[in-house]
Amino acid sequence: MNKITNHLPTAELQAIDAAHHMHPFTADGELKQKGARVITSAKGIWLKDSEGEQVLDAMAGLWCVNIGYGRDELADVAARQMRELPYYNTFFQTTHVPAIALAQKLAELAPGDLNHVFYANGGSDANDTNIRMVRTYWAEKGQPEREVIISRWNAYHGSTIGGTSLGGMKGMHGQGSLPIPGIEFIDQPNWYAEGGDTDPEAFGLERAQQLEAKIKEIGPEKVAAFIGEPVQGAGGVIVAPDGYWAEIQRICRKYDILLIVDEVITGFGRTGNWFGSQTLDIKPDIMTVAKGLSSGYVPIGASIVSDKVADVLAATEFNHGYTYSGHPVACAVALENLRILQEEGIVDRVREDTAPYLAEKWHSLADHPFVGETKIVGMMASLALTPDKSKRAPFAADTGTVGYITRERCFANNLIMRHVGDRMIISPPLVITRAEIDTLIERARKSLDEAYEIVKEKGLLVAG
Numbered sequence: 001m002n003k004i005t006n007h008l009p010t011a012e013l014q015a016i017d018a019a020h021h022m023h024p025f026t027a028d029g030e031l032k033q034k035g036a037r038v039i040t041s042a043k044g045i046w047l048k049d050s051e052g053e054q055v056l057d058a059m060a061g062l063w064c065v066n067i068g069y070g071r072d073e074l075a076d077v078a079a080r081q082m083r084e085l086p087y088y089n090t091f092f093q094t095t096h097v098p099a100i101a102l103a104q105k106l107a108e109l110a111p112g113d114l115n116h117v118f119y120a121n122g123g124s125d126a127n128d129t130n131i132r133m134v135r136t137y138w139a140e141k142g143q144p145e146r147e148v149i150i151s152r153w154n155a156y157h158g159s160t161i162g163g164t165s166l167g168g169m170k171g172m173h174g175q176g177s178l179p180i181p182g183i184e185f186i187d188q189p190n191w192y193a194e195g196g197d198t199d200p201e202a203f204g205l206e207r208a209q210q211l212e213a214k215i216k217e218i219g220p221e222k223v224a225a226f227i228g229e230p231v232q233g234a235g236g237v238i239v240a241p242d243g244y245w246a247e248i249q250r251i252c253r254k255y256d257i258l259l260i261v262d263e264v265i266t267g268f269g270r271t272g273n274w275f276g277s278q279t280l281d282i283k284p285d286i287m288t289v290a291k292g293l294s295s296g297y298v299p300i301g302a303s304i305v306s307d308k309v310a311d312v313l314a315a316t317e318f319n320h321g322y323t324y325s326g327h328p329v330a331c332a333v334a335l336e337n338l339r340i341l342q343e344e345g346i347v348d349r350v351r352e353d354t355a356p357y358l359a360e361k362w363h364s365l366a367d368h369p370f371v372g373e374t375k376i377v378g379m380m381a382s383l384a385l386t387p388d389k390s391k392r393a394p395f396a397a398d399t400g401t402v403g404y405i406t407r408e409r410c411f412a413n414n415l416i417m418r419h420v421g422d423r424m425i426i427s428p429p430l431v432i433t434r435a436e437i438d439t440l441i442e443r444a445r446k447s448l449d450e451a452y453e454i455v456k457e458k459g460l461l462v463a464g
Helices: 010-020 028-034 072-084 097-109 123-140 161-166 200-218 244-254 307-313 328-343 346-367 401-412 434-457
Strands: 039-043 046-049 054-057 114-120 148-152 183-186 223-228 258-262 286-289 301-306 371-377 380-385 418-420 423-426
Touching (some): 010 028, 097 114, 097 301, 114 123, 114 307, 123 223, 123 258, 123 286, 123 301, 123 307, 148 200, 183 200, 200 223, 200 244, 223 244, 346 371, 346 380, 346 434, 423 434
Parallel strands (some): 148 183, 223 258, 258 286
Antiparallel strands (some): 039 046, 046 054, 286 301, 371 380, 380 423, 418 423
16 A cells, blocks of 8 residues: 655755645745745644744635544544545436535525535635536526626635636736636725725725726626625735625615625634624535635635526536546535534634634734734735835835745744735634644744744835
8 A cells, every 4th residue: 555654854855846746826946945844744723844943823724624633433433435436416307415414504504595516626616606607507597698707805715717707816817818708897995905094994885886987898798797705815814994894785786796705714703703794694505615625635625606596507518627627526525524513513613713813813813013914804804014004005125025035934943824915814723722722822022023033134114
């Protein structure tokens, strides 16, 4: 039996990695000089690297390991399913028990009339599905010209061609001649960076009303849908001001356009409820899910679809799907993950205990001279780095220079805290304890202190 083991010294593993492994979102030439950190095992919220260091993973992998690492139950379910039915598709009028059971469970958990599930391999291709789904919906309703989907700058909806096009990351659009036709954008509701002296709620209202202006500009008869994350995740944990989502929904209803809510990050307990839509009182027509659906243990994603949309699609053959749509092992593991989240009361504990505690501790970092803002919803949080707190000023250095320095100090202090530009973000496993939150905050503050001194020494503590 082939067994993957950590049988080589770290330097040799790094050399092999550099020679053959192309990393995502990475300049591989630069990484080759530095050497990747080799992660060998994990338990709970803790990673272990090839040098034996214990690292607190405050990002839950990529926002996804909601139940924490090392749950044998998921491994046992995967092994059992592999022996019973390792693979079969759901094309050609067939189905299987794991796909059926998971679809039923998702319909039970999802809010409103989101009662139908179209499976994908992850969030990116689920959003690709959504592009085709909403366009097919309008074509079936006799309005094939309704093809345009409106998104937001600095949104993230995946890295496939469709997902990248839906996202508003201009750096990603710069590679591959993107976005594809039929995708339009409005500004993000990022008051801290873009609100100036405007009242936050007034700013949020103006940003929401850009949707109506964009619909009128394009022509209501051409607009199919609006897509948004309840909280912008990869954009820096951007929390919209109060009233923003109510206005977005009012506009969607007024012009009869579909609302797609991307819950790839916010789903399955991240905001203190099963879905961010419940936390923020959003009523989507289609919900994108992935990540926390299986806690990252296996790849799986889905579009959870309303009765309204599913009823229209049922009248035609939707010529779309993936080889691994509804993979039986992925569905079985996801079901077990949801059972653990539910039966162990993890979502309730986040809402009632650990998220409020994390919020208290996270906001305590606002007194740091380096920090201009702290934001948090449930178990996802951010802080803005600034050279001048009073003015919410950006740094004169290129965006991300200071964030990267701070991220490197976190890494050196065995804390995984990510940077997006000059915002630092966290999204720890939902099973994190109060004591582990204390450790997280201690390491974060230490890293901020060290980064502040480095930035000052380098002469980068200058407003732009």
